Amino acid sequence: MALSQSEPSKPLTRRFVLGAIVLGVGGVVTGKALQGGASTALSSLGSGLAQYLPGGDRFRIYTVINGFPSIPVDSYRLKVSGLFLKGADLSYNDLLDMPQTHFDHRFQCVTGWSVPNVPWxxxxxxxxxxxxxxxxxxxxxxxxxxxxxxxxxxxxxxxQVTKALVVTHMYGAPLTQAHGGPVRLFVPSMYGYKSIKWLSEIRAVSSPTPGYWEQQGYPVNAWTSSNGSLGGVI
Known part of the structure; x- marks a missing residue:
């Protein structure tokens, strides 16, 4: 599977991200405005933090590269690989043809901010x-x-516990590039770093490798405080 990749910048450290938020460097963007097409107004700030648009539901857009990868909807593929009886190579339309689930749920970032009642x-x-x-x-x-x-x-x-969602739409519109479109993951009851953007592959394994931020100090179990008693550990 050919990946559309951007050249990685120097990875952000956990200390950098937390410091950026405290100092006000972190980008604050409008979820609804981005969904309306305003993502074109964004540009990279430092090593992967987007500039901000004021007002509305306040998302802070983080990336670990400079800018956002560009994946045209008509060429998007989601690879399903590893320890499956039937692997798959799904297009965007394949996902739209599957049974759809809708719900509103808070997006909670580990750095402290959140956006309530996001329609997914x-x-x-x-x-x-x-x-x-x-x-x-x-x-x-x-x-x-x-x-x-x-x-x-x-x-x-x-x-099973989280009811994780392979997301194609947000705020009633297709996911924007800045929010991880065409397709991202959303994991309710866990902090946002679990909800990987620009999803390219799902691989079934016998024992998982800690994710990007977990390798840099974040907890492997990412339950939000209100759901910390839920089971299931890595």
Whole structure:
């Protein structure tokens, strides 16, 4: 599978991101404005933080590369690989043809900010797994981004508990590039770094590798404080 990748910049450290938020360098953008096409007004700030647009529901857009990878919808592919009985290579339209799930749920960042009642739409990851059929030895999933750098993981138990969603739409419109479009993951009840953007591959594995930020100090278990008692660990 050919990936559309941007040249990686020097990776952001956890200290840099937290410091950027404290100092006000972190980009604050409008979720609804971005969904309306205003993402073209964004440009890179430093090593992967976007500039801001005022007002509305306040998202802060983080990337680990300079800018955003560009993946045309008509050439988008989601590879489903690893320990599955049936692998898959799904187009954007393939995802739209699968049963759709809609719900509103808060997006919570580990750095402290959140956006309430975000309308999400897409395919339940659990439904996608039923089609692919994880093998008995599969215990977890690894996720890969079209940016060529970012990775994440969930256990299969966490997939069931969280009702993770393979997202194609947000705020009633197709995902913008800045928000991880054409397709991203959203993991309710976990901090935002689990919700990988520009999703390119889902791989079933017997033992997962910690994701990008987890390798730099973030907890592998990313339950938000209100859901910290939920089960399932990596």
């Amino acid at each position: 739409r897409g395919v339940l990851l659990e439904d996608l797994l039923k089609v692919a059929g994880p093998m008995r030895e599969a215990q977890a999933l690894e996720f890969y981004s079209y940016d060529g750098v970012y990775t994440e993981s969930l256990t299969l138990d966490q997939v």
